[in-house]
Amino acid sequence: MKAQxxxxxxxxxxxxxxxxxxxxxxxxxxxxxxxxxxxxxxSSVFVPAxxxxxxxAAMYGMSSIGLLALLRAREVSRPVMVLAGVLYLLVAAGxxxxxxxx
Numbered sequence: 001m002k003a004q005x006x007x008x009x010x011x012x013x014x015x016x017x018x019x020x021x022x023x024x025x026x027x028x029x030x031x032x033x034x035x036x037x038x039x040x041x042x043s044s045v046f047v048p049a050x051x052x053x054x055x056x057a058a059m060y061g062m063s064s065i066g067l068l069a070l071l072r073a074r075e076v077s078r079p080v081m082v083l084a085g086v087l088y089l090l091v092a093a094g095x096x097x098x099x100x101x102x
Contacts, residue, residue, distance in 0.1 A: 006073040014066045021063030022092055028056040030099035064088065 006014070028034050033052040037044040047055075067088055071081050 006069070011070060011073070014070055018063045018066040018070070021059040021066065022088075022095060025056040025059035025063065026092060026095040026099050028052050028059070029096045031101065060092065 032049045033047050034055070035044045035046045064085075067084065068081075071084055076084075
């Protein structure tokens, strides 16, 4: 199947999804969960690691699918895709390490 051309504005939006998904997933993993607050005030609720990891997996999945779409639109070779995937994993792991509480 031949890749369809992706307009420049769509590429920017997809790149933003890739970056934001990686950062969001990294924050959840670095802090072993996330906190949420009700709309009308009240105390916040912390969502612990097991449930939060499902959201982190969804964010990383969205991010990696976006990266794959950008690479397919540019019609890169398979070795370049593998290299991009490895770099994605390294950057994601480094981001988790960087965002962890000290």
